Amino acid sequence: MSGTMNEHALDNAGAIEARAVEWRLRRERPDWDERNQAELDAWLAESTAHRVAWLRIEYGWQQVEHLATATPEDAPQWDEPEQPADLRPGGAPPAPEIGVRLRFSRSLEKRAAGKREKRSLTPISPISLQGKARMGAAAATILLTIAAGFFAATQAYKWAPGFYETEIGARQIVALADGSRVELNTDTELRATVDDTRRVVRLYQGEAFFDVASDPGRPFIVHAGDRRVVVLGTQFSVRRDRDRVQVTVAEGRVRVEREKPDKPAAPVVAERGEIVIAKAEIETLIPPAPERIERALAWRQGHLMFEKSTLAEAAAEFNRYNHRKLLVDDPAAATTRISGRFDANNLDAFLRLLQRAYGLQIEQDGDRLRVSG
Amino acid sequence: MTKSVDEWFSHEVLPLEPALMRYLRRNWRNEDDLPDLRQELYVKLYDAARNGLPEQTQAFVFTAARNLLINRVRRARIVSIEYVADLDDLNVSMDTVTPERNVSAREQLQKLQEGLDGLPPRCRDVVRLRRIEGLSQKETAEHLGISVRTVEKHMMYGMRALIDFMLGGSGKIRRDAEKPDREQAIGP
Numbered sequence: 272m273s274g275t276m277n278e279h280a281l282d283n284a285g286a287i288e289a290r291a292v293e294w295r296l297r298r299e300r301p302d303w304d305e306r307n308q309a310e311l312d313a314w315l316a317e318s319t320a321h322r323v324a325w326l327r328i329e330y331g332w333q334q335v336e337h338l339a340t341a342t343p344e345d346a347p348q349w350d351e352p353e354q355p356a357d358l359r360p361g362g363a364p365p366a367p368e369i370g371v372r373l374r375f376s377r378s379l380e381k382r383a384a385g386k387r388e389k390r391s392l393t394p395i396s397p398i399s400l401q402g403k404a405r406m407g408a409a410a411a412t413i414l415l416t417i418a419a420g421f422f423a424a425t426q427a428y429k430w431a432p433g434f435y436e437t438e439i440g441a442r443q444i445v446a447l448a449d450g451s452r453v454e455l456n457t458d459t460e461l462r463a464t465v466d467d468t469r470r471v472v473r474l475y476q477g478e479a480f481f482d483v484a485s486d487p488g489r490p491f492i493v494h495a496g497d498r499r500v501v502v503l504g505t506q507f508s509v510r511r512d513r514d515r516v517q518v519t520v521a522e523g524r525v526r527v528e529r530e531k532p533d534k535p536a537a538p539v540v541a542e543r544g545e546i547v548i549a550k551a552e553i554e555t556l557i558p559p560a561p562e563r564i565e566r567a568l569a570w571r572q573g574h575l576m577f578e579k580s581t582l583a584e585a586a587a588e589f590n591r592y593n594h595r596k597l598l599v600d601d602p603a604a605a606t607t608r609i610s611g612r613f614d615a616n617n618l619d620a621f622l623r624l625l626q627r628a629y630g631l632q633i634e635q636d637g638d639r640l641r642v643s644g
Numbered sequence: 645m646t647k648s649v650d651e652w653f654s655h656e657v658l659p660l661e662p663a664l665m666r667y668l669r670r671n672w673r674n675e676d677d678l679p680d681l682r683q684e685l686y687v688k689l690y691d692a693a694r695n696g697l698p699e700q701t702q703a704f705v706f707t708a709a710r711n712l713l714i715n716r717v718r719r720a721r722i723v724s725i726e727y728v729a730d731l732d733d734l735n736v737s738m739d740t741v742t743p744e745r746n747v748s749a750r751e752q753l754q755k756l757q758e759g760l761d762g763l764p765p766r767c768r769d770v771v772r773l774r775r776i777e778g779l780s781q782k783e784t785a786e787h788l789g790i791s792v793r794t795v796e797k798h799m800m801y802g803m804r805a806l807i808d809f810m811l812g813g814s815g816k817i818r819r820d821a822e823k824p825d826r827e828q829a830i831g832p
Contacts, residue, residue, distance in 0.1 A: 284683035285818060298794065300781075323686040326650060330658040331807030335775065338756045434777045434787070462787070474788060484715050 450484035478510035662812030759809035770798035
């Protein structure tokens with residue numbers, strides 16, 4: 272058998288390609304340095320087979336990247352086929368379609384700069400634009416998005432639904448393909464999957480309010496920590512703080528179950544006005560009290576409401592919505608009772624109140640604001 | 645202005661890959677061999693271009709492809725006649741090489757969606773979170789409840805498969821990177 276140089280390439284095209292991808296992935300890590308680059312250059316110099324594999328992976332990679340981050344501005348022919356009319360069978364030009372525009376509100380430059388930007392997927396279709404107009408007054412940070420399963424208006428992509436997150440202090444509304452709406456509160460991360468057979472949300476952290484479209488054929492399930500909330504059609508919120516899950520029911524009924532119970536545990540059913548607090552092995556059902564519901568859901572108007580909460584509790588709540596964090600380590604001050612309704616994002620107003628009405632002192636301590644009696 | 649060989653290869657040869665793969669697929673029975681054929685061809689093209697960039701890249705590429713197949717067939721014929729029915733089939737006139745018509749952005753995106761749909765589910769999740777949502781490796785691992793190493797493995801497969809698909813391949817990667825001994829298929 273003749274042993275040409277290319278025999279080697281022949282046998283190992285797959286292996287070389289795998290290495291090229293490995294290198295490409297490694298290059299994206301934040302700790303890539305000159306030594307790594309020198310190693311890569313050495314590997315590329317070893318043989319043409321390495322080099323062409325690398326160039327190919329780089330080329331294909333950029334294609335994928337480019338498409339994944341395309342904006343309508345980048346793809347001006349979005350709604351119009353590029354093919355000239357005479358090449359099409361029948362010869363007639365097609366009517367322009369109303370397409371689904373995919374728009375990503377992040378930029379590649381920011382990513383390249385190494386900053387981790389929180390981003391939101393904002394596909395905008397004609398339907399959603401009307402919806403936005405109907406929304407009326409809303410906080411500046413609310414975005415209307417449509418997460419696909421299917422778009423009736425177009426033969427568009429089954430752009431599988433995804434991951435949504437909000438910055439600290441932000442809120443976001445997501446409309447799901449089944450007509451349900453999810454409102455994300457501050458500093459929240461969740462993933463929504465809606466298709467023909469199921470409707471599933473995973474709440475990784477934070478808090479969200481769900482306005483679920485009724486569909487007995489598809490239960491709507493929210494997974495949070497080791498609990499899941501099963502509904503048929505209703506309005507409720509789920510808040511997760513690590514292993515503590517709170518479910519507030521505004522309308523209808525929900526069932527709160529353990530995900531993988533060590534021993535059989537009865538689900539807790541909560542109805543309108545009730546709150547379930549689930550932690551470890553315990554679920555606490557809090558009886559209906561409209562004021563409690565109002566307080567639990569005030570964030571949807573951008574407010575925080577306290578009814579004789581301790582300052583420590585109030586400060587912890589404000590800290591969810593603001594980058595400037597309050598620190599209350601003075602034991603006497605910590606027990607001060609706070610009541611009232613506040614703008615979650617207006618920390619200064621809250622601080623002024625603490626000083627004037629409660630006689631407390633605020634000091635800047637590094638990047639924290641220390642509150643003392 | 646002299647273009648480097650790398651630039652020439654990336655800008656003029658690689659965009660031909662979909663058409664090239666179609667040509668190879670039509671003329672070589674064994675789908676599994678295609679990545680190797682392509683690799684061997686690319687190496688030849690690149691090395692030749694070091695001595696001077698060709699005037700007509702497309703003609704250059706397809707002539708080289710044809711010659712490669714002819715050589716392979718000659719070697720393979722000793723063992724099996726199944727590789728290519730007739731050497732004449734390999735004759736390719738430039739007219740029969742269908743140029744890539746301008747693909748609209750929508751079609752490209754649809755193709756990407758198809759490529760994503762073809763990935764194994766877990767792999768798809770990882771690729772989506774990393775490449776489209778832009779999460780870091782660690783964030784992706786946390787969200788899916790898997791290790792960072794597993795995320796890397798999924799990314800490896802996913803990117804290879806997607807790239808292969810976008811460049812006109814099947815989108816399925818043989819995970820065993822080392823192929824079994826090729827000597828047997830080629831001849832004594």
